[in-house]
Amino acid sequence: MSTLLAIRDLDLTLGSKPPVRLLRRVSLQVEPGQIVGLVGESGAGKTMVSRVVLGIAPANARVTHGSVAFAARDITHLSEAQRRPLLGREIAFIPQNPMTALNPVERIGPQITDVLRMHLDLGRTDAQDRALALLREVHLREPQRILRQHPHELSGGMRQRVLIAIAFACKPKLVIADEPTTALDVTVQKQILQLIRELQRNSGTAILFITHDLGVVAKLCDHVVVMHGGRVLESAAAARLFENPTHAYTRALFAATPRFDRPADELKPIPAALTQQLNEEARVLDARDA
């Protein structure tokens, strides 16, 4: 099978004065059915990568180099209208904050059936039935009642389940999850991760999983891409990366991650010298590519 999502040498530049480079020759691939972890500290550009794929990059940012191909089709410069049939249907999105990602004044029912009726050409009752089935698939109890409720009547974990149901509703080929558990408390986080893995196994959907949490990556992902300062520093199979990280930054990231089998005082922050060196490298790259 051919690669599902192929990002090649992607540059994203903010058209401000002076222009700011948000992504620097980013390349990554997601194979069908694979879970790829995208890790890196805050500001690395992880969200920007997902926003380019979804076509919701900031209005003043432009792709100035490289390409995004989905299912062997170049989608880098699709217009909004051209991209719409893909979104929700082939490529779906699980947002970071379930508290704000649902329309506050609309009931849950129509928020789920919207995507079904939009893409699957279902009638009202068929869509309703499908929505019920979806809520069961994400293990929400009393799905009938939830369909009639407003978002503020549900807990954060329940809302995230609803959003996951929406993402998987049309059996997309790729789901992009941007830190889907960061806004939730720890016990709920685990359940949500389990749910995502379960749905992924049942549907064979590929997932681009964005996170800070290396522990999650170790459990969930087949492949890992490490980003810093808008560029990819290392990209490897998960097993290989955890056994034998080659980039100094990846090793520093491991050392900075809390683990159960290691006392907290062994945690080391990412060395300032390393960050400085990476920023210097980025400057050299910018000069070369300008």
Next chain:
Amino acid sequence: MKVIAVLRNPRVAFGVLVLVVLIVAAAGATRLSPHDPLEQDLLNSFQHPGASDGDQSHPLGTDSLGRDILSRLIFGARPALIVAFVAALFAGLIGTALGLAAGYFGGRLDAAISRLVDIWMSFPSVLLCIVLAAVLGAGLHTVIIAIVVIDWTRFCRVVRAETMLQKSLDYVASAVTIGLGPGRILASEILPNVAPLLLTLFTLEMGIAIVVEAILSFVGLSVSSGVPTWGGIIQEGRLYVNQAWWLMAAPMACIIVAVLGLNALGDGLREAIDPVKAR
């Protein structure tokens, strides 16, 4: 049960009461009025409020032609309410449509609409009214068109700002990522979130329209003098203010209470059904 919770807000309750009284007066004017508002009785002119001479009783007195003031006020609720509702409705429709488009699409469309609003608002509105009246002739339709033409900008500016705010929220990004088009997102995602604000603007605009209608009646640009209007009654009473103060005081009180009620309703609704609180 949600309605009852909203009605518990004292301002909303007061506003709804005023609005109900207005609607009942306008709808049932023929039955509620003790007299024909046009019936003249020159022997009983300038009756004091409360005075009852013989078989005729005039709770709010009579005017220079002996017409019953209370009946005229009740009938005056009709043009006031019609103008308030129709003018606010059309000003709201035009302003909201343009405000939604400007706020959502941004860019050149927004620039064009915003410039138009700026230029529009710098026009002297009184002059605009007079020009309109000259072109269209006096009448209720002139009053309504004048208010719509002048006040759609009020809706447009507020709705544009609110749409820009809503557009930046996550739920709109979610709607985009499930493949909904801009028409759907505006109609079924953003508009329902702007609706409470619109309701508030609408009631405030009704109050403004009542005042404008009174002013235009006062200067004779509204309905012909045969039909009683609050502004018209004030205008007629002006000549006799030294003999019969109630001729001006009574319609003024009507206007003040109506506007106070509608403003209270608008402000109260803003507090009571703010969707942010429900989040």
